[in-house]
Amino acid sequence: MIISILLNRVSYFKTFRTYFILIYAGFLTFLAREAILNFAPDDVGLIQSSTELMITASLGIAVLWGHLTTRLYLYPERYNIREVLAFSRKPAHVLYQLYLCLMAVAAWATWAFAGIDTGVIAYYPLDGTFYRAVGFQASYLALMAGIVVVPFIVYPNFILFRLRSQLKDREVRFALRTFAVVFGAVSGLILTFHAIG
Numbered sequence: 569m570i571i572s573i574l575l576n577r578v579s580y581f582k583t584f585r586t587y588f589i590l591i592y593a594g595f596l597t598f599l600a601r602e603a604i605l606n607f608a609p610d611d612v613g614l615i616q617s618s619t620e621l622m623i624t625a626s627l628g629i630a631v632l633w634g635h636l637t638t639r640l641y642l643y644p645e646r647y648n649i650r651e652v653l654a655f656s657r658k659p660a661h662v663l664y665q666l667y668l669c670l671m672a673v674a675a676w677a678t679w680a681f682a683g684i685d686t687g688v689i690a691y692y693p694l695d696g697t698f699y700r701a702v703g704f705q706a707s708y709l710a711l712m713a714g715i716v717v718v719p720f721i722v723y724p725n726f727i728l729f730r731l732r733s734q735l736k737d738r739e740v741r742f743a744l745r746t747f748a749v750v751f752g753a754v755s756g757l758i759l760t761f762h763a764i765g
Contacts, residue, residue, distance in 0.1 A: 587636045594632075597625035601702075609700040615686045619702050623678045627671050630720045633751060634671075637724040638664045640744065660727075667723050670715040683708025721752035 601618040639647045683705045690701035
């Protein structure tokens, strides 16, 4: 996908290509963590660190996606992240500031607390074998649901479905809304499967 975005010079998303490249690159940490689980299942420290890094990358994806949706919401008005971080009182900026605070708390909780259990062994019925897996404490999952998943689903969808910008192209708006819905659904499913497990 990253290569496709880099090669596609006529994309509607050319202006925002860097955002999408960074978002897709963030997903590569998921693959790296899975590779570590498969090829170094006994290195608990490496599994712990790669899981924390994967969660941090997920938070980075959430921050980038929130930043992009805020920028699109304000378009064609000039948008400057420095102004947002300088505690601007514009309503859209205040919403994004709150969103950033929640992501910062989630990142701190990920690295500060031991909410990740690397001692889980999971049975994979397709090949009939057991593999090391990663589990999460219920309190950690509840925290992530409250301060990451819910805002990650609600904020971009609220912003994109109320898009009052000059972005009139229906295809682009539909694509952005589709991204928001799919990102929200995937994050909700990941949380649900970890809660069930």
